Each structure stands twice: as structure tokens, then as C-alpha cells.
Amino acid sequence: MSPGENLDPIPDCFILQPPVFHPVIPYVTTIFGGLHAGKMVMLQGVVPLRAHRFQVDFQCGCSLYPQPDIAIHFNPRFHTTKPHVICNTLHSGCWQREARWPGVALQRGASFLILFLFGNEEVKQVPCSRALPQGLWPGQVIIVRGLVLQEPKEFTLSLRDEASRTPVMLRASFTDRTLAWVSPWGFKKLISAPFLFYPQRFFEVLLLCQEGGLKLALNGQPLGSTNLDQQTLERLREVRISGSIQLYCVHY
Ligand code: GAL
Numbered sequence: 001m002s003p004g005e006n007l008d009p010i011p012d013c014f015i016l017q018p019p020v021f022h023p024v025i026p027y028v029t030t031i032f033g034g035l036h037a038g039k040m041v042m043l044q045g046v047v048p049l050r051a052h053r054f055q056v057d058f059q060c061g062c063s064l065y066p067q068p069d070i071a072i073h074f075n076p077r078f079h080t081t082k083p084h085v086i087c088n089t090l091h092s093g094c095w096q097r098e099a100r101w102p103g104v105a106l107q108r109g110a111s112f113l114i115l116f117l118f119g120n121e122e123v124k125q126v127p128c129s130r131a132l133p134q135g136l137w138p139g140q141v142i143i144v145r146g147l148v149l150q151e152p153k154e155f156t157l158s159l160r161d162e163a164s165r166t167p168v169m170l171r172a173s174f175t176d177r178t179l180a181w182v183s184p185w186g187f188k189k190l191i192s193a194p195f196l197f198y199p200q201r202f203f204e205v206l207l208l209c210q211e212g213g214l215k216l217a218l219n220g221q222p223l224g225s226t227n228l229d230q231q232t233l234e235r236l237r238e239v240r241i242s243g244s245i246q247l248y249c250v251h252y
Pocket of ligand 1: 086087095
């Protein structure tokens with residue numbers, strides 16, 4: 001038996017590629033094991049003062065010719081009055097429909113850190129409903145991830161019980177830029193924190209069930225809690241999401 005033969009093979013997804021420092025641009029490398037859910041690619045750099053654009057292409061192969069398909073073309077552009085990012089896909093030599101992201105947080109002359117996180121979440125249609133067959137118990141978590149649409153009006157996350165009542169609803173209003181817990185009688189308890197939803201930006205709402213209520217975090221920032229007795233929590237049967245968002249994930 002040769003050394004190492006008794007070791008279990010390491011699955012591709014656990015291969016951590018060594019970082020490459022100061023690579024010469026254009027830089028091409030292979031992503032070991034391919035781009036699967038859970039993969040993260042981190043990029044650090046500085047945008048030159050006179051930069052017009054740069055691009056990061058996640059492409060299907062390294063050949064120069066024929067040009068490989070590009071699954072994700074991430075292309076910040078700085079030469080226009082409003083810097084923006086273009087995302088697109090190149091299929092059989094043809095660009096598909098561009099997605100344009102305004103308000104890019106990248107600037108000429110400034111350093112940046114970009115994290116590409118690859119998941120396997122598909123867009124779900126809103127309104128969207130998920131069953132909570134056992135209700136909510138301390139320690140359980142509901143996670144909702146989505147993308148705010150361009151001209152949003154509101155986003156709601158309602159928790160409904162077996163009698164289709166809504167003991168509690170979380171409502172983000174884009175018209176007055178407020179986030180609030182809404183009671184079944186329409187009473188609004190405003191959450192006093194900066195409004196963290198922005199058009200065309202991703203968000204993550206996390207609700208943690210704890211004794212006596214639900215704790216809320218938005219984009220990883222704790223935003224307090226709302227009181228609900230355990231009986232009410234146990235009787236919840238459904239989480240319903242609606243509003244001006246593209247929904248990617250409802251995890252329970
Ligand atoms: C084209 C540009 C390409 C690529 C593409 C994306 O206009 O020449 O380099 O950025 O847009 O849609």
C-alpha cells in the first residue's frame with residue numbers, strides 16, 4: 001500500500017484553492033471541482049484611477065478558441081456618468097439579455113473586496129407560502145432571502161395560524177421607508193433602525209424563535225424582537241411572503 005492510499009478521498013467541494021497574489025491580468029485559472037452550490041470566490045483589488053471597465057468571467061473552459069461559454073460575466077463600468085455593473089451570459093458566442101446594476105459600490109482609485117457566493121436557489125414566485133407543520137418552537141429559525149425590485153412598494157412576511165389568522169406580520173414599506181411589526185388589528189410597532197432594504201439589492205431576513213417571541217435580524221444585523229406567547233407560536237402553520245421582491249429562498 002502506498003502512502004496515503006488508506007485515506008478517504010477528499011470530495012471536490014472541500015478543495016480550498018490556494019490564493020494567488022498579484023496575478024497578471026488577464027488572469028485565467030481553473031476552479032477545481034467546478035462551480036457548485038456553496039462555493040465562494042473572493043477577489044481583492046484596486047480599480048485604477050482611469051479605469052473604463054473590468055470583468056470577471058465564470059466561464060466553461062479555458063480555451064481561447066472556440067470562445068467558451070461564459071456562465072456569469074460580471075462587468076463594472078466606470079466610463080459613464082453613472083458607474084454601474086453589467087451582468088450577462090455568453091452562449092455560443094452570443095451575449096444574452098444584460099442585467100444592469102446601478103449604484104455600484106466600486107470606485108475608480110478605490111480598493112475593493114468582492115465575494116461571489118454560489119448557491120442553488122431559484123427564483124420563486126411571490127406571493128409564496130410555506131407550511132410550518134409543527135408551529136414554531138424556541139431555537140427554530142426562518143430565513144428568507146430575496147432581491148428587492150426596482151420600484152418597490154412593500155414587502156411583507158406574515159405568520160398565519162391554523163385558523164388563517166395572522167398573529168404577526170413583518171412589513172417593510174418603501175414609500176415611507178419603515179419596517180414594522182403589524183398586529184392582527186393593524187397596530188404597527190415600528191422597528192427603529194436604519195431602513196436596510198434597497199431597490200435591486202439582496203436582503204436576508206432571519207427570524208429566530210425564542211421563548212416569548214421572535215428575534216429579527218436583517219442582513220445579519222440584529223433588529224430586536226417581538227413578543228408572542230409560546231401557544232401562539234406553536235399554533236402557527238404558514239409563512240407567507242409577498243411584495244415587490246424576487247424571492248430566492250424560504251428556509252425553515
Ligand atoms: C458588450 C461588450 C462585452 C460585454 C457585453 C455584456 O457590449 O462588448 O464586452 O461586456 O456587452 O453584455
